[in-house]
Amino acid sequence: MPNSLNPLELIARRWQPSARFVQRAALATVVMAVVIVVTGGAVRLTESGLGCDTWPKCTSGSLTPTSDMGIHGAIEFTNRMLTYVLCVFVGVLIIAARARTPVRRSLTRLGWAQFWIVMGNAVVGGIVVLTGLNPYIVSSHFLLSSALLTVAMVVWQRAREGDGEPRDLVARPVRQLTWLLVGATLALILIGTVVTGAGPHAGDAREVHRIPLNWQEITQLHVDFVYIVLGLTVALWFTLRAVKAPAAQRRTVLELLVVLLLQGVVGYVQYFTHLPEVIVGIHMLGSCLVWIATLRVLLGQRERAALPVAAPAAAGGQASIQPEPAASSR
Numbered sequence: 117m118p119n120s121l122n123p124l125e126l127i128a129r130r131w132q133p134s135a136r137f138v139q140r141a142a143l144a145t146v147v148m149a150v151v152i153v154v155t156g157g158a159v160r161l162t163e164s165g166l167g168c169d170t171w172p173k174c175t176s177g178s179l180t181p182t183s184d185m186g187i188h189g190a191i192e193f194t195n196r197m198l199t200y201v202l203c204v205f206v207g208v209l210i211i212a213a214r215a216r217t218p219v220r221r222s223l224t225r226l227g228w229a230q231f232w233i234v235m236g237n238a239v240v241g242g243i244v245v246l247t248g249l250n251p252y253i254v255s256s257h258f259l260l261s262s263a264l265l266t267v268a269m270v271v272w273q274r275a276r277e278g279d280g281e282p283r284d285l286v287a288r289p290v291r292q293l294t295w296l297l298v299g300a301t302l303a304l305i306l307i308g309t310v311v312t313g314a315g316p317h318a319g320d321a322r323e324v325h326r327i328p329l330n331w332q333e334i335t336q337l338h339v340d341f342v343y344i345v346l347g348l349t350v351a352l353w354f355t356l357r358a359v360k361a362p363a364a365q366r367r368t369v370l371e372l373l374v375v376l377l378l379q380g381v382v383g384y385v386q387y388f389t390h391l392p393e394v395i396v397g398i399h400m401l402g403s404c405l406v407w408i409a410t411l412r413v414l415l416g417q418r419e420r421a422a423l424p425v426a427a428p429a430a431a432g433g434q435a436s437i438q439p440e441p442a443a444s445s446r
Contacts, residue, residue: 165319167192278422
């Protein structure tokens, strides 16, 4: 056996995962990306942000929380440990994508992108603790989690299609309107992080620095962008209907509309009930679902065909070109 073989190549020689397994591994990273956001929100909402008062240890003298730290230390440490669980899921995806034949370099590269985002966000999480929950760094911590979710969604999409050149399924003006919707949704999420950084849930019972803005005024701006995103979603649905776009594209827009309406209801409930922790946590989950639904709209408007692969040559003959096995349909 050649000495140049790396561990991933050795695994590939002994294990051939199915296309469905790779797809499920990709979907699992999407689910875990949402879980890490929600549990991170639970840390803030239970005032456990400094439950472990240093990093990478939990205390200056202990890697794990001690009994006198109470529930806050346990909550913060559990959230830290979930990072390792997330790494396991990402690792399974990378190994499965590398072991499958033919090798799909696009999937392995995207898998490694997820890994490095997780590692970078772990460091940012440490800086959050070391800076006493600086609201700007806390916001960047959330945005990196959103970046992880974005890459995970792209991987899941790519796992269900080929590696050919992308082909748009809608006309260019429709695609431009969709990108406008994506940009407005991203702005909505960014403003939401500012609301969080200026709002009352600082993440710890002690006095913690907040973004020096009137959180109610920023909330109003956040609501304004909700209406912008809703308007663009409705406009996109009518546009797709007018051009007789395939039902699959219209369905993703309807799914986004439903998620936006439900998220809007949760948002109003949390505002008029003075931001109870449970409702705020549901709103954070809704933020992930809104972004997922938006990305589904975008990614569902183009497709990639399978690339042809060379079949093994017969005795005395030449290798023939056959289509790559297609991934299962969406």
